[in-house]
Every structure is written in structure tokens, then in C-alpha cells.
Amino acid sequence: RKEVEQDPGPFNVPEGATVAFNCTYSNSASQSFFWYRQDCRKEPKLLMSVYSSGNEDGRFTAQLNRASQYISLLIRDSKLSDSATYLCVVRLGSGNTGKLIFGQGTTLQVKP
Amino acid sequence: GAVVSQHPSWVICKSGTSVKIECRSLDFQATTMFWYRQFPKQSLMLMATSNEGSKATYEQGVEKDKFLINHASLTLSTLTVTSAHPEDSSFYICSARQGVASGRASYNEQFFGPGTRLTVL
Numbered sequence: 001r002k003e004v005e006q007d008p009g010p011f012n013v014p015e016g017a018t019v020a021f022n023c024t025y026s027n028s029a030s031q032s033f034f035w036y037r038q039d040c041r042k043e044p045k046l047l048m049s050v051y052s053s054g055n056e057d058g059r060f061t062a063q064l065n066r067a068s069q070y071i072s073l074l075i076r077d078s079k080l081s082d083s084a085t086y087l088c089v090v091r092l093g094s095g096n097t098g099k100l101i102f103g104q105g106t107t108l109q110v111k112p
Numbered sequence: 113g114a115v116v117s118q119h120p121s122w123v124i125c126k127s128g129t130s131v132k133i134e135c136r137s138l139d140f141q142a143t144t145m146f147w148y149r150q151f152p153k154q155s156l157m158l159m160a161t162s163n164e165g166s167k168a169t170y171e172q173g174v175e176k177d178k179f180l181i182n183h184a185s186l187t188l189s190t191l192t193v194t195s196a197h198p199e200d201s202s203f204y205i206c207s208a209r210q211g212v213a214s215g216r217a218s219y220n221e222q223f224f225g226p227g228t229r230l231t232v233l
Contacts, residue, residue: 008153043205043224044156087155099146100207100222102155 001026004103006088012109017078021106023071023088031098032091033064035073037084038105044087047073078110114140116208118225125196126233132192133228135206141186142208146222147179150203162189196232204228 006023013019025033033050048055050062050071061074071088088103115138125131135145144163148156160176162168162183170176180192189208193200205227 004155041203041227041229043227045224046221099158099161101158102148104153104155 002104003027003101004088004090006103006106008104008106010107010109012111013078014111015078015080017110018074018076019078019108020075021073021086021088021108023073023103025069025071025088025090025101027090027092027101028069029092030069030090030101031093033071034089034091034100035060035062035071036087036089036102038087039084044102047086075108078108080110080112083108083110114138114208114210114221114223116142116206116223116225118206118228120228121226122229122231124231124233127197128195130192130194131196131230132190133204133206133230135189135191135208135225137187137208137223140208140210142189142210143186144209145183145189146207146209147181147189147191148205148207150205150227156205159191193230196230198232201230201232204230 004025035047036044037047038044048057050064052064054063059076063072085105085107087105090101091098117136119134146161147159150156158171159174160168160170160181162181164183164186168181183189206225207222209222
């Protein structure tokens, strides 16, 4: 079983749509959680951290359910520029140590 | 955010040759650097973690004698793929993390380099 699992998609949605991505992780020792965005043939870039209380950044909302070991990302009012691969990432270990474990990524294609 | 550079951005080489990839943190000191590999349509896989001045820690299944990592300074780490073969063709990405700032306990973001695309013929 993969440590971080995501539906690879692709998700094809029209502009303005709301789309949700899900992710599950297997290691209960995971301490921190993130969503990264990766454009084609580019490096991943941090989109947002994910907290148990849920957090929002503009059109993006992230949720974490530690009991279910489940993470989600909601994108509202999709833009063409949101087209990318979204990586669910967990960090093992506490404090500032620990390594990042990446999911396979979910590909989003927003169409006009 | 902080800037991490990689050089070269792409390289094509013949089977059996060695390739060196450099990773530099341009505006901060990176006590820890990470090397990842990403095959098409797959996730980033951590290859090794290196701390400045000490030996790298390799992930299970990664041959340390094939993938030589040197982290000689706080701003430079190198990955050398020795005797490269076509199956080593991949996207190699480095990442750098700052040391813990005094009085701060929050997560120190890892900053990723732009990646190096290696093709071995």
C-alpha cells in the first residue's frame, strides 16, 4: 500500500466549477500535511499547509481528518490557471526534522 | 520564498558515463538538502537526505555507490549519477531547508530547485 494515496484523475472541469481532491495516508505518525502544486515539467511548489481545524486561502480550502487519515482540497471558482497536478504531502517526524512523503498527484484540467 | 537553483536543467549522456548535478541555495543557508527522483506520471521519491558536513542518509533501495551525494557547504549539494544507464533517466529534483531559526518552532518550508531532466541513451 502506498504511504500517500490520491486519485490520479485527470479531473476535467469547466471554468468556474468547484472541484474536490481527496487523499489518504497510511502512517499514523504523520505530523504535518500539505498540498503542493506541480506544473508540467516543473518543480512542486507549496500551495498550503493543512490543519486539523481546516484552513482557507482564497478559493482554496483544505481539511484534515486525523482519525480517518484523510486530507482534502477544495477549489472553488476554478480558473484556467489552476490546471496543474496537485500533490498531497505528509511529513513524518515532529519539529523541523522529518521527510516529506509525496502522493502520486491528481491532475486537474480546467477548460474554458 | 527562498530560491534554489539546479544545474544543469537538462542533460543527455551516453550509457556508462557519470553525470553531476548541482543544487544551490541562493539566498539562505541550507543545513539540510534532499534529493528526489520523479519518473513520468509518478510521485516524487526521496532518494537521500544530506546534512552539511556529514554523510548522506539514503532511502531503502537507493544505491549509495551509484548516487554519490556531497554536501560540502551550506549552499551547495551535488548528486553524481555514476555509470548512468537508460533506466536512470528521470527528473531529479533537489530541495533545501533552512536551519531552525532561534525561537521559532514552526515548520521550515522546503524550497525546491527547478529540477534536472536526465536522459541516458
